[in-house]
Amino acid sequence: MSFTWFMSMRYLRAREKQAFISLINLLATAGIAVGVMALIIVIAVVTGFESEMQKRMLGIESHVWVMRYGESITDIEATIKKIESVQGVQSASPFISTQVMLRSAHGVTGSMLKAYDPSHASPPIFVDDGSSLSQSLVAAIANESEGKAPGLIIGRVTAEKLAVGQGDPIYLIAPLGKGGKGNQMPMVMRFRVAGIFEIGMNEYDGFFSFVRLDVVQRLLEMPGQVNGFEVRVTDIYKAPQIADAIVRHLGFPFLARDWIQLHRNLFSMLKMQKIVMFIILTLIVLVAAFNIASALIMMVMEKTRDIAILKTMGATNRHIRKIFVFKGLVIGMVGTFIGGILGFLLCAILKRFPFIKLSGDVYFLTTLPVQLQASDVLVIGISTILICFMATLYPATSASSLEPVDGIRYG
Known part of the structure; x- marks a missing residue:
């Protein structure tokens, strides 16, 4: 010492x-x-x-969003192949999103409707019965073949606002409808609750709802069209660089936004x-x-x-x-x-x-x-x-x- x-x-x-x-x-x-x-x-x-x-x-949102300026995308599969060929991209899924109103016998609430193709990768969301979002969307097809309404997956907060549960009917009101500028009628379609998810954030559990892509394409009269692609990457912190690489690979008029840019504040x-x-x-x-x-x-x-x-x-x-x-x-x-x-x-x-x-x-x-x-x-x-x-x-x-x-x- x-x-x-x-x-x-x-x-x-x-x-x-x-x-x-x-x-x-x-x-x-x-x-x-x-x-x-x-x-x-x-x-x-x-x-x-x-x-x-x-x-x-990031469990409910994507890492990168790829869209086209001012118009929908029709060459879906070709664009997916181009996106997935970019280094660092894990998967790309076509989607359609639009704001809608959901109505039940007990209430009305607004929602952001997101439509996915179950054959492609979907957000890692699990509903109350333990099945994933893709599995729930696929399971709804069998019920529709029996004459039942298409399945809609909603959040826990939305379900509580509308006082609905698994299998209950629910009406979806889309703001865009047929007619001229002075005579637009909203589109109304009957759905049933195919699943209820909960991620623990009220901002998402009470705002998002999910449905199959082909159903929304029929509802909005967008056959073979999507709004864009949700891209998941291998390294979430390299999302900005990967987004720039995707835009360079696809060229104009495509644009991309990453999760860091969207939630920067x-x-x-x-x-x-x-x-x-x-x-x-x-x-x-x-x-x-x-x-x-x-x-x-x-x-x-x-x-x-x-x-x-x-x-x-x-x-x-x-x-x-x-x-x-x-x-x-x-x-x-x-x-x-x-x-x-x-x-x-x-x-x-x-x-x-x-x-x-x-x-x-x-x-x-x-x-x-x-x-x-x-x-x-x-x-x-x-x-x-x-x-x-x-x-x-x-x-x-x-x-x-x-x-x-x-x-x-x-x-």
């Missing part, structure tokens, strides 16, 4: 006349622990919000919120660091004679400075370790038992998401230790600048 480390550990031991200083050390350690714990929990929740929203959004807000919360909660650690500085200053005043004796015995200014720096760093590291363990345990409890419920209308999600990342914990730990180190510099420098003669005379 080195001389400076031995003296630092000795000064950490409490004596009766140093009880007040020891109390300050204990409060500083507790303050560091509370600050680190709060930082870990809050950053884990913000990271969980970002990750969970991204996962759920939302995820930028979440990242900014994470930074702001980190800065605000770091103030807790800063206050605890002031306690470390106060304890060291008081100890320097208490140990004036000891410092002078150590210097007369050959200790250099560097030795004295390191003694008090080590003492402050030990307090900071112990507090950081305790706070890290408490933060990790609380995050594990919140993740295992999601007992905190949220309003889906306000927070998008219905439960509190928690995701603890090693990089976040590392940044929090390094920042805390750095703050504690900065708090030790002034007391340690003051102790090292003490003259032995003055220390012995006035100590």
Whole structure:
């Protein structure tokens, strides 16, 4: 054990006349622990919000949308082959989307109707019976052959608004209809509820509904036509580059939009919120660091004679400075370790038992998401230790600048 480390550990031991200083050390350690714990929990929740929203959004939305300026697309299969030939593209699915009204015997609500071809890849959505979106759309074909109405898949929130369940009738009202500009009649078609999905976000569970592509083509009189293609890529963070590559490959008049571009404001807000919360909660650690500085200053005043004796015995200014720096760093590291363990345990409890419920209308999600990342914990730990180190510099420098003669005379 080195001389400076031995003296630092000795000064950490409490004596009766140093009880007040020891109390300050204990409060500083507790303050560091509370600050680190709060930082870990809050950053884990913000990271969980970002990750969970991204996962759920991309579960119902695509990574890239490919469309054509001002007109629908007719050469469907040829365009799909061209898109899927671009490096990084996993699959491409034709779709039609339009805003409609859904009406039941108990209510009316608006919805974004999206139509897919079950023979191509569909969004990874599962309905209440455990079957996927594609399987539910295919299963509806058998029922239609028996003379039943086409199947419509709606969200949990929509089902609650309309008070409908599996197999109940539901009417779809499309805003575009036959007739001239002054005599347009809405199209009305009878459907039945073929499935109810729930992804945990009210924005989607109460807004989207799904149906087979050929049904909507008949409803909107768009035979052999689609609005565009939903593309899924192998690396979601390379979606902008892949979208540009698709547009270059297809040429004008095609255009492409990626999920990062579409939701840029939302995820930028979440990242900014994470930074702001980190800065605000770091103030807790800063206050605890002031306690470390106060304890060291008081100890320097208490140990004036000891410092002078150590210097007369050959200790250099560097030795004295390191003694008090080590003492402050030990307090900071112990507090950081305790706070890290408490933060990790609380995050594990919140993740295992999601007992905190949220309003889906306000927070998008219905439960509190928690995701603890090693990089976040590392940044929090390094920042805390750095703050504690900065708090030790002034007391340690003051102790090292003490003259032995003055220390012995006035100590």
